[in-house]
Amino acid sequence: MSDDYPSLLRSEQMSLVQLFVPTEVAHDAVAELGELGNVQFKDLNPNVNPFQRSFVGEIRRVDEMGRRVRFFSTQIEQEKDVVPIRPLYDSAPLIVVGPRAPQAMDELDVTLAAHEQRLTQMNESYQKLSERTKELIEARHVLRETAVFFDKAHHQTDIRTSFDDSSAPLLQHDDRENQYSVGTGVQFDLEFVAGTIERVRVPTFERVLWRVLRGNLYMNHTDILEPFVDPVTGAETRKNVFIIFAHGDALLAKIRKVAESMGATLYPIDANADKRSESLREVEGRLEDLQNVLYNTGSSRRTELTKIGESLRSWQDVVRKEKLIYETLNLFNFDVRRKTLIAEGWVPTRDITTIQLALRHATSRAPACLPFYMSFTIMDSYGVASYQEVNPGLFAVITFPFLFAVMFGDIGHGFIIFVAALYMILAERKLARVDLGEIMGQFFYGRYIILLMGLFSMYTGLMYNDIFSKSLHIWHSAWDFPSNTTDTKIVGIDNGHRYSFGLDPGWHGADNNLVFVNSYKMKMSVVLGVIHMTFALCLQFPNHLKFKRPIDIYANFIPQMIFLQSIFGYLVICILYKWSVDWSKATTQPPSLLNMLISMFLSPGKVDPSEQLYAGQPFVQVVLLLLAAICVPWLLVTKPYLAWKDMHKIKEQGYVSISGEGDGNGIHRNSSDEVLEGEEEGNGRAIAEDGDDGEHHDFGEVVIHQVIHTIEFCLGCISHTASYLRLWALSLAHAQLSEVLWSMTLEAWLEPTGVFEWIVLIVMGVFWFVLTVFILCLMEGLSAFLHALRLHWVEANSKHFEGGGYAFTPLTFANPDSKE
């Protein structure tokens, strides 16, 4: 391989390669590259219709084969008894590369066609046979049921025995049609029609008949208990036997016509009981024969299916691969003499040697070192990092759970989340194989980050000293509460201890708890926010270095940094300083930092001495304000000016620029293949620059971009800092909600005295726990998740992230859905 290990910070080094492949080995070469799975081919003929490309014929052939294979697999699926399908890893691989490839494909094609033909034939005969069986069964039912009608109708009439042409050809439809039964007329005048009809149609049938015959009929029908199963579709139909008595040929003809058009089947029934029993015997005999034949056909069909099942998987595999290969080949260009194919594609630079090896058709296929993919795709859903850009996803691995935890700080809730994530990780292998559904699947996919979120929440919970809204007493509290006073208001006394870590539990339950915690969390969120933004801003720097854009460093990065630090950095320092001063012993009142910041803008240079934070404050503030004020025009003007100067320089030299040096938002790079990439992406800029008036466009674009950028940044600094206050708001809401939940459910029942109280305690305990999990951990967790996401996407990413890239999707044979 290569010495470089893939880094998480930046994307893989890519190279644009051009392959010249002789036509005869193109197929094999692509197959080889597909096995490697790290080349992304470019479409070299985007203007050609899909069906006008070179390999359409092959694709169509493969499609046809695919259709056959699909036909087999649906046939196998429909089979009631499970037909064994040999898994892919077990079957002998079909070789479709190398010199014998075309023959192998031809053979496969022939095999598939033969199998299909045999299978359809068997299906047909099977279907025909089942159809006949069905008819016979129906006939049997009709015979039996009509017997009942007749018995009722004329049990007292003399039963005559006579032998009719009992070989009523049940199997010959046409004959039967003619031989619809008309009563023998000897002892029984009424004529009738008998048959079967689908049960759902019976009411309509009856109604229509009644109307057509104006009520001149007697109809009787009974249900056939067992359903009829269609051999092809497997659908069940339920049928009824009917017998209709009517008088006159015209009426009977009408009945038959209606019955036929309603989808009924008519059977010839003799009015004579003996004849009926005769034909019943006959039918049963035939039925038995037929069922034997049917069984044989079924079993031979099954054998065929089993044979297919043995190689079905490898066929599917081959067909899928072949289709992919030809689709890829369609992306290639023929050279002028149509002897070689030209392919272009993106390749990770590290893997070039592997690919060269593969192309040389080395028999030893060195497995490609697949880039290490992170489980953290949070940033990718915002935008894929541009080529070689610093990937913020790497840092989000830690910052994201941390910001989440700041809002979700509670040891208990953090622990629940942690345990859930731990379970998912430990049961990873098992869970990965089951389909978890959309929602659970999402959680499972993010199990590692949930684990971290749980861990960090436990940490911040320790900081806030919150466990299910209660406090932990680990060390001595700094406050003593005298218990012997009778006052309604107890004032804590400072006993000189300092709580070693986190919030002093003495605050818990105090009247001014909320005031204290609010101020603490609010300031903390501002501090965290400024640190996070500063960090995000700093990520610009490696980008500018990497892409050799020194202009951007001193026209963008430095003024932005100064602007941010001189206002908000200063605020953070003031917050920290204010915390470190013991105001109970100071001469001045503790100043309000918010007012200080506001008056820093409104009345620069003046600070009320009673609210002064430190000596020399007015001077420092004026200097900082001036610095920030300078940064705005600096940011606004420098880059457009440089671009303008550049343009002039080029014009003076008489050149017409093709690729503008100082491109607006700095996406543009100078190395040649990146220009190519720009063109390939089809982004309008690269094309616009080819035009004659490219410079004017370009310059205007730079100006507009920079104006927008400046305004966005300066206003953004203020609003983004304010936006980080959501850390405070959410953590406050979380703490309050869990406290309310505690006091509303459990608190009142904590000291049970009798059995009833115990029961209530248990019920309440369960109730409390369920609510904790669903409301506090899931709902609140989701809201904290969303807010943390927003802080990353909006507040942090806007400082540096371009995200104009697209993911690398190489040609690969690895099956995307592994379930097959």
Place this chain on the structure above:
Amino acid sequence: MEALLFNVDGGFLEGTVRGYKAGILTQSHYANLTQCESLEDFRTQLSATDYGNFLANEPLPISTATIADKATQILVDQFKYLRNNAVEPLSKFLDYITYAYMIDNVILLITGTLHERDTHELIERCHPLGVFESMPALCVASNVEELFQSVLVETPLAPYFRDCLSASDLDDLNIEIIRNTVYKAYLEDFYAYCGSLGGPTADVMQRILSFEADRRTVNITINSFNTELSKDERARLFPAIGRLFPEGNNQLAKADEIDQVRSVCENVGEYRQFFADAGSSSDEDSGILSQLEDRFFQTEVHLNKMAFLQQFQYGVFYAYMKLKEQEIRNITWIAECIAQNAKDRIQDFIPIF
């Protein structure tokens, strides 16, 4: 008012149908389709559209009939989905759409029976949207009275047939008269129903239905030249709605040749261009007629497209069905041209978008 409450019941379905509409083939799809060399190419092209893989599992020599059937099947499935999710009054509205197909099916069955075709074959040829339970029994009837009493009386079409009970014998001319009488009654009823819904539905639908009525009027007039249909009878077949009604209808009832039809149509601005440049060559009537037919279809497509411009109304459902039908006609036409190698006429379809 509709804007306030329409979405309670109709919002989801309107959204669905607008989504379906987005899948109607566009000009560039047609451009690709017309370039196909064979029906397999055609299938490949269609698989890139919303039709998807609807032909993927068909064994290879594909017939144009299969294509039309499968495409219709998709439309029917979509319609059934809409119908199953609809509540009053939309469900009634959708039912009204199916009545047209039912009328066609009834006429098809009667005609088929008259010419002694196989009933099952006839039933298979019926439009799936117009199938009703007792439909197969139609082939028993030998006169209108019987037809009505035995089958139609329980269908929603019964009121429409009441007017034509007088025609006793079933022959080709009578069937044609029945068809037109029934269709006239249906159109008037649908028109009134849309009017009762009020609001934008009435605006949009009555515009479309007026055109439909006028188209029928003109067609009936032209087709009845030189036949045994008397002018009184002809007048009775004209729907009593539409923009030509009543003066135009009266004049058309008396018309004897195509120039009179033209002069009537020229009274309505939108219809003026139907006969616009066919004026000189009045000798070849068939040319004018086929051109007229095309223009009718174009206007219909145009009106149906306009229906999508207005929200909170049911016209979109009707318009979608009509547009989709036109699209199926188009792809069938193209497929037919490809199959019969008649490339010169392949462009004679009516583009929708």
